[in-house]
Amino acid sequence: MTDTVPKLTPEQLDIFGQELDAIRQRVLDDRGERDLDYIRRMIRIQRGLEVTGRGLLFASCIPPAWLAGVTALSLSKILDNMEIGHNVMHGQYDWTGDPALSGHGFEWDTACPSDQWRHSHNYMHHTHTNIVGKDRDLGYGILRMSEEQSWNPYYLGNPVYAVLLAVFFEWGVAMHDLEVERLGSGDIAWDEKRDLLAGIWRKASRQVLKDYVLFPILAGPQAALVLVGNATANIVRNLWTCTIIFCGHFPAGVIEFTEEETAQETRGEWYFRQLLGSANLTGGKLFHIMAGNLSHQIEHHLFPDIPAHRYGEIAVEVSELCARFGIPYNTGPLGKQFGSVVKKICRLALPDRLRGATPAPAPAAAAPPADAPHEPLLVAG
Amino acid sequence: MYTETARTDRTRRQRGRPSPPPRRRRNLGHRILGSGLIEALAAPHGADRYLELVRPGWSVRELRAEVTAVHHPAPDSVTLTLRPNHLWRGHEPGQFVRCTVEIDGVRRARCYSPASSAHRSDGMLELTARAHPEGLVSRFLHEHAAPGMVVGLEPAAGDFVLSAERPDRLALISGGSGITPVMSMLRTLIEEDHRGEIAFLHYARNPDRVPYARELAQIAVQAPGVNVAFAYTRGARGGGPQGARGNGLAGHFSLDHLSAIAPELAATEIYVCGPAGLIDAVRAACNPERVHSESFVPPALTLDARDAAGAVSFARSGIDAPNSGATLLEQAEAAGLKPAHGCRMGICHTCTCRKLAGGVRNVVTGEISSTEDEDIQICVSVPAGSVALDL
The missing domain is CATH 3.10.20.30 (Beta-grasp domain)
Structure with missing residues (x-):
């Protein structure tokens, strides 16, 4: 738990921003064949795993083949969604001019239509990161992930909802932009969401057709085993992606912001918020690849559109920069970060008074002018 | 060979469209791979994204070509022989294609006019590029093109084409890299056993810079009714290859050059491709009604970012x-x-x-x-x- 967030003067924040801009520029200037080779290698591996996995599942009657098939297909879906899909859709490879790597054209192997993802994630989440009331990734409209969300008895089920969300994560992501909770409360009319619904229907039905109808039918007598295998691979992918993503913004020490504080942000302040609103995971090379390099969530939030396999290289500089400015750089192994997320989910299920929680003192994250109306900043943890 | 060029100044004077070249049939493999079932199974990426990993030239929906041979017809030029995939629908003599290559991870597209005959029986496509010092793509092709390389293509386009009803008398005039579309016209006409008169007049700085010089010399000897002449704008005296009329040409375009190899000029359709100066000179000297032209201009290389003009x-x-x-x-x-x-x-x-x-x-x-x-x-x-x- 971080009780004290450093106060940086506007001048310091400007310098901090310029140093980060310089890191970004250096990577942009160096982009080239190496990055293209990397992402193409990932795509080759992913497609290879996918074809192998689906092939093995056709021999499902042999149990080891089923298990190997499910493993390969799960890995394929994880790579497709994270290291390839998520990163390509951020526009990280737009500079190549290759239509297969176009951030606007890419479609991924999950129920969520890519255009809706680009809106809810690239724009809403990445621009308004951790601003309570604006960043819908704070709890996805289902969970209570911040003390700023006032408690009501519904939240007693917080841990149960979290488990359900993790198991059916792709469907949660697919419906993210619908803002179901606001539809339910009548804040917005179904009519406004008709186009989104049609888009979800189109994309999701293709996914269902492929995984749960066509491939099982082609497997003839082993149809049921293929269907269960495909469903398992989707769930494995759901659990993994959900875990990694929760660990990016919900571990102890990650800070939330209010709309008022962030209304007139400078570039330096924006960087500062991205940094304080994200957390990293430590691990080996394979771990980072399977995490889509979102294990470098801090670097990803600072520079969402530079090729993700570069994050590890620049993490050293970013953490040194943070040390120089006395800014906490939140990182830790998966077990520790995930443990603190689970704790938070359980803790926030209870009403504040039962936990004896007291609002933390307002730290001056990108301190607003003294006369500006603002709510005290809440430090999670 | 339109390295680093944008096409402008096209004149159109056509009597109908030339008949398109024979189309390649989609074979069973293409039909299966392009089917709805395969697309549904390969969703959301599509069958191409898997096929290209097996072999880069394979594609159900994207027009691509594999380089099968590379040679250098002149020291600063490169000629690529391309085998396009089944989506290629051929070209009309004189048209250009947009060709995409990957240079240091970035796709770059340029337009080149195929020099090959529209009737080439093996279905191959021939592109010639001159390596300009500032030409990123042309220099890359000159230095790095090798058999096996795959390039992206777009369908042939452009209306600088021979009229469908071939004229009896033609003059094909080119300057520098403008030789490729008229070379395609000449080769096409020869394969069609054209019976009329063809005058082929090419301008180059010096003899070293003429691609296809040997083939043109051979055509001049073997093909009845074809006259070939080269004119050199820098020093050396040009002329026709052995057997051709019109020896001793030097300097920029003049009517004398043309009338030496095209005596009945008033009844001749003129196709000219090259720098704007050449086209202007031809149009000024001949009946503009009979002049079909295509010029190329280099793109602006300097940019003033503060300039709010335009x-x-x-x-x-x-x-x-x-x-x-x-x-x-x-x-x-x-x-x-x-x-x-x-x-x-x-x-x-x-x-x-x-x-x-x-x-x-x-x-x-x-x-x-x-x-x-x-x-x-x-x-x-x-x-x-x-x-x-x-x-």
Whole structure:
């Protein structure tokens, strides 16, 4: 738990921003064949795993083949969604001019239509990161992930909802932009969401057709085993992606912001918020690849559109920069970060008074002018 | 061989369209791979994204070609023989194709006119490029093209083509790299057993720089009714290869050069491709009604980013507006358009849009880019001069 967030003067924040801009520029200037080779290698591996996995599942009657098939297909879906899909859709490879790597054209192997993802994630989440009331990734409209969300008895089920969300994560992501909770409360009319619904229907039905109808039918007598295998691979992918993503913004020490504080942000302040609103995971090379390099969530939030396999290289500089400015750089192994997320989910299920929680003192994250109306900043943890 | 060129100044005077070359049939394999079932199984990426991993030239939906041979017809030129995939629908003699290559991870497209006959029986396509010192793509092809390389293609386009009803008398005039489309015309006519008179007049700086010189000399000897002459604009005296009329040509275009090999000029259809100066000279000297031309101009290489001059053209909406100097997103909104956008600070890439032509400056990085056909973030791009957007 971080009780004290450093106060940086506007001048310091400007310098901090310029140093980060310089890191970004250096990577942009160096982009080239190496990055293209990397992402193409990932795509080759992913497609290879996918074809192998689906092939093995056709021999499902042999149990080891089923298990190997499910493993390969799960890995394929994880790579497709994270290291390839998520990163390509951020526009990280737009500079190549290759239509297969176009951030606007890419479609991924999950129920969520890519255009809706680009809106809810690239724009809403990445621009308004951790601003309570604006960043819908704070709890996805289902969970209570911040003390700023006032408690009501519904939240007693917080841990149960979290488990359900993790198991059916792709469907949660697919419906993210619908803002179901606001539809339910009548804040917005179904009519406004008709186009989104049609888009979800189109994309999701293709996914269902492929995984749960066509491939099982082609497997003839082993149809049921293929269907269960495909469903398992989707769930494995759901659990993994959900875990990694929760660990990016919900571990102890990650800070939330209010709309008022962030209304007139400078570039330096924006960087500062991205940094304080994200957390990293430590691990080996394979771990980072399977995490889509979102294990470098801090670097990803600072520079969402530079090729993700570069994050590890620049993490050293970013953490040194943070040390120089006395800014906490939140990182830790998966077990520790995930443990603190689970704790938070359980803790926030209870009403504040039962936990004896007291609002933390307002730290001056990108301190607003003294006369500006603002709510005290809440430090999670 | 339109290295680094934009095509302008086309004149059209056609009597009907030439018959298209025979189409290749889609075989069973293509039909199966292109079927709805395969697409549904390969969703969401599509069958091509798997096929190309097996072999880069394979594609169900994208026109591509594999380089099968490379040679250097002149020291600064490179000739590629390409085997296009089943989607290639052939070209008319004189047309150009847009060819895409990958250089240091970035796709770059340029237009080249095939020099091969429209009737080539093996279905191959021949492109010749001259390596300009500033020509990124032409230099890359000159230095790195090798058999096995795969390039992207687009269907042949352009209306600098032989009329369907072939004229009896033709003059094919070219300057520098403008030789390729008229070479295609000449080869096509010879394969069609053209019975009339063809005058082929080519301008080059010096004899070293004439691609196809040997083949042209052979044609001049063997093909009845074909006269070939070369004229050199820098020093050396040119002339016709052995057996041709019109020896001793030097300097830039003059009517004497042409009438020496095309005596009945008044009844001759003239096809000319080369720099604007050559085309102007031909048009001034001959009946412009009979002149069909295509010229190429080098793109502007210098850009002044502070220059708020020029116009912004929103091509899809058909709106043009003077450049106000604001970001392209703001200018589009000021013109009444509603482009998709998000953060307005270069983060989310929602506003990414194809720039068709012109130069822009990125207000975040200061980077200036004049690449044709590239995706830009319009919320952080201001025009440097005139810009055309696919919006």
